[in-house]
Amino acid sequence: MRLGTRRSKLAMAQSALVADAVSKVTGRPVELVEITTYGDVSREDLAQIGGTGVFVAALREALLRGEVDFAVHSLKDLPTEQPDGLVLAAVPVREDARDVLVARDGLTFPRLPEGARVGTGSPRRMAQLNAYARDHGMTIETVAIRGNVDTRIGYVHGGELDAVVLAAAGLSRLGRLGEVTDFLSVDTVLPAPGQGALAIECAADNADLVAVLGELDDPFTRVAVTAERSLLAALEAGCSAPVGALADFPQALDSGRAGGTPTAGGQIVKEMRLRGVVGTTDGSTLVQLSTTGPVPETHDRARALGRELAAEMLAKGAAGLMGERAH
Secondary structure, three states: OEEEEOOOHHHHHHHHHHHHHHHHHHOOOOEEEEOOOHHHHOOOOHHHHOHHHHHOHHHHHHHHOOOOOEEEEEHHHOOOOOOOOEEEEEOOOOOOOOEEEEEHHHOOHHHOOOOEEEEEOOHHHHHHHHHHHHHOOOOEEEEEOOOOHHHHHHHHHOOOOOEEEEEHHHHHHOOOHHHOOEEEOOOOOOOOOOOOOEEEEEEOOOHHHHHHHHOOOOHHHHHHHHHHHHHHHHOOOOOOOOEEEEEEOHHHHHOOOHHHOOOOOOOOOOEEEEEEEEEOOOOOOEEEEEEEEEOOOOHHHHHHHHHHHHHHHHHOOHHHHOOOOOO
């Protein structure tokens, strides 16, 4: 079977994990097919070229042309609209959803020096880092950066930046968690909708493959990211907007599960909490809300939960904080 993947080290590592899992389920070999996306070759600012969805289009085109059988994406890169002809066949168990700091001299975020330069390509991270700094009497400068993990961490090692912010899940899949100097609490920085989760996509009319890939699906992760992405869609925001969202399971957090996602074979979990944040990139204004209720029993109910929280956020002024809203 042919698995379409981006060429970056992280994408290849993620795809290799999925390839192994699919091989175990099917007993068939899986070949990685490397595909270059516009997002990989362009050095333009993500917000200017269409957000993180630019990493997805080429993979989806290869699927629709039948050049690959299935594709693996970072779920946070997927636009919220599912295209005709393709189906999200599986969302495996989520990795740690948090953001992390990689800083010089082993510094944690609260111990960064006055005027520290902190690199990130994400308006969402900028908004929340600046808000935290403002609330705690810190002065930081958030610096817009692009590039792969090596490039970003290289800015710290080269002395151009004091720290960079990355996703814990990506560093974990690359075996580089040892370079993290601080795990940022989701109370400080709420992750991107779907962060830490992978998406396995294939042609909707390939029922046999949909069924096989479906064995890798984790129902708790699926319902959580469905609510998060519904909130993002209801805010009419693209995946480069300054929106954070996380659905987690308080009982799973109590038992120490990273990201608050129980596994399918875990304890009985009755409640899900959904949190959302929208802010101006300078951190001067944030709209943060949360809701807790029974774990949604259907994807429609999960989507409704996201829409409901988004409506409350819009009523509190979220729309005015997002710049241009995506349509």
